[in-house]
Amino acid sequence: GENVEQHPSTLSVQEGDSAVIKCTYSDSASNYFPWYKQELGKRPQLIIDIRSNVGEKKDQRIAVTLNKTAKHFSLHITETQPEDSAVYFCAATLEYGNKLVFGAGTILRVKS
């Protein structure tokens, strides 16, 4: 089955700096890659996603890149703010209706 690896496990950045979180997946048939943000004690919230027919997607300060050949995808947050502090999870799924397989999560701390 699919396996998703995520790095780093923790990331501290200064406010205003960029943050990059990387994930790799094992199943080349996976075609949908969402990113979730989870604040302490709250539900995971979808922040951005990308499909395998696209190499990059951007939404304001957040962007995701996908390299299908290498089977990895990354989350980029620019101009980080204290409210970006949270746990970020990447995930991958094979096809419509199938389960999402999550990475282990990255604790992002933005220091002001």
Next chain:
Amino acid sequence: EPEVTQTPSHQVTQMGQEVILRCVPISNHLYFYWYRQILGQKVEFLVSFYNNEISEKSEIFDDQFSVERPDGSNFTLKIRSTKLEDSAMYFCASRQGQKLFFGSGTQLSVL
């Protein structure tokens, strides 16, 4: 904006007792899921449900677990005889296209 709702938010139970966790998925969604998250760990898949039957389940989802959609709106997870290691946050989710939307979770504590 429609949300997945879950009740209760917290559930404390004694080991060996049965618990039922309840969820109301977003109304026009067709796929429903239960995930769990042990404190500080990743979100783990338990089971998916489509067209009134289980479509996939993980090895965590053993005979002690069951799911049901008793009516047109509710989706429940039952744990028949809880164990200490069942203590976790349980998230219900429903899916539109490939986007998964999570409920606010039920924190289950087994004593």
